[in-house]
Amino acid sequence: MLIRPRRNRKNAAIRSMVEETKLGAENLIYPIFLQDGKGVKTEIKSLPNNFRWSIDTLLPEVEKCLSLGINNYVLFPAIQEELKDKIASHSYASDNFYLDVIRTLKQEFPEIVLMSDVAMDPYSSDGHDGLVQDGKILNDETLPILAKMAIAQAQAGIDIIGPSDMMDGRVGYIREALDKELFTDVSIMSYSVKYASAFYGPFRDALDSAPKSGDKKTYQMNPANRREALLEAELDLKEGADMLMVKPALCYLDVIAALKEKFTAPITAYNVSGECAMVYAASQNGWLNYEATMSEMLLSIRRAGADGILTYFAKDFATLLKK
Ligand code: PBG
Numbered sequence: 001m002l003i004r005p006r007r008n009r010k011n012a013a014i015r016s017m018v019e020e021t022k023l024g025a026e027n028l029i030y031p032i033f034l035q036d037g038k039g040v041k042t043e044i045k046s047l048p049n050n051f052r053w054s055i056d057t058l059l060p061e062v063e064k065c066l067s068l069g070i071n072n073y074v075l076f077p078a079i080q081e082e083l084k085d086k087i088a089s090h091s092y093a094s095d096n097f098y099l100d101v102i103r104t105l106k107q108e109f110p111e112i113v114l115m116s117d118v119a120m121d122p123y124s125s126d127g128h129d130g131l132v133q134d135g136k137i138l139n140d141e142t143l144p145i146l147a148k149m150a151i152a153q154a155q156a157g158i159d160i161i162g163p164s165d166m167m168d169g170r171v172g173y174i175r176e177a178l179d180k181e182l183f184t185d186v187s188i189m190s191y192s193v194k195y196a197s198a199f200y201g202p203f204r205d206a207l208d209s210a211p212k213s214g215d216k217k218t219y220q221m222n223p224a225n226r227r228e229a230l231l232e233a234e235l236d237l238k239e240g241a242d243m244l245m246v247k248p249a250l251c252y253l254d255v256i257a258a259l260k261e262k263f264t265a266p267i268t269a270y271n272v273s274g275e276c277a278m279v280y281a282a283s284q285n286g287w288l289n290y291e292a293t294m295s296e297m298l299l300s301i302r303r304a305g306a307d308g309i310l311t312y313f314a315k316d317f318a319t320l321l322k323k
Helices: 005-009 012-017 055-067 097-108 143-156 170-180 198-207 227-238 250-262 273-284 290-304 314-322
Strands: 028-035 041-044 047-053 072-078 113-116 131-133 136-138 187-194 243-247 267-271 308-311
Touching: 005 012, 028 055, 028 097, 028 314, 041 198, 047 055, 047 198, 047 273, 055 097, 055 314, 072 097, 072 198, 097 113, 097 143, 143 170, 170 187, 170 227, 187 227, 187 250, 198 273, 227 243, 227 250, 243 250, 250 267, 250 290, 267 290, 273 290, 290 308, 290 314
Parallel strands: 028 047, 028 072, 028 308, 072 113, 187 243, 243 267, 267 308
Antiparallel strands: 041 047, 131 136
16 A cells, blocks of 8 residues: 555544644634623523523623633623514613623723624513514614614624625625724624524523514525525625624535635634533533534534634633643
């Protein structure tokens, strides 16, 4: 045999030298669930090791994560039922605690990068990402609401706006609204390719944000489609998105690779709640090794082409890297 690929795997140093994919804490974006109040640290049942935090309990946690090298965070609010309405008005209300959390984090940790989620669902009494009328999700009528939400977040000091609603034209609409208010430095990381996935369950548990009726299939994409992903990505770039996201990540590695190949913008991927919950559950049962499975999963998302990865594993993976 002239060619023996195993020679390049014969010891750790050689394996490391020829390693094609590197993944560091700088690639991670940590999703954080927030709740109004004081002293809150409530574990999410279907997402062990992840919590709903109030600002006072969150500060020391963020300090710890920063020391592990995690600089990027995405924030999700759990909103009390009585503050929800059909038009998600609390999302841009001046007493929305979410905006206070942004202000406080930026003040305490000026070096931090904060990303928001822009969609109506946590604030909507219908539990949908857009405005609901007679069972339909209205597109154009939703856009001004999303823009108000984005402006409020920009005023609070957000670095990156993350529209996750999948309404047509929302990136351009939000970009224009931001620029008009002179927030030209605020970035947009668009949830460009977001599928109507069964893997969002634990997230909706965490925020009590499941749709009250119907599903999200008229706006989120059909998991069967890949060419359509290119259309969504192209539109978002034309409308001014700085970065594109594919969500979920694991079942859609081919889509991540396709976007990376076709576009020059940075690509991120959302390793969603259900994907992480599978690993937590199997490892709690002793069926899979937690650290090894988590690492392989994140590495594969990076190998497929993701520059950034939103993942509930961020802290555990960064801790592992430090070891
Ligand atoms: C809301 C939103 C969802 C997620 C992120 N933003 C849920 C949904 O679309 O129903 C899911 C993230 C996860 O499962 O980790 N627009």
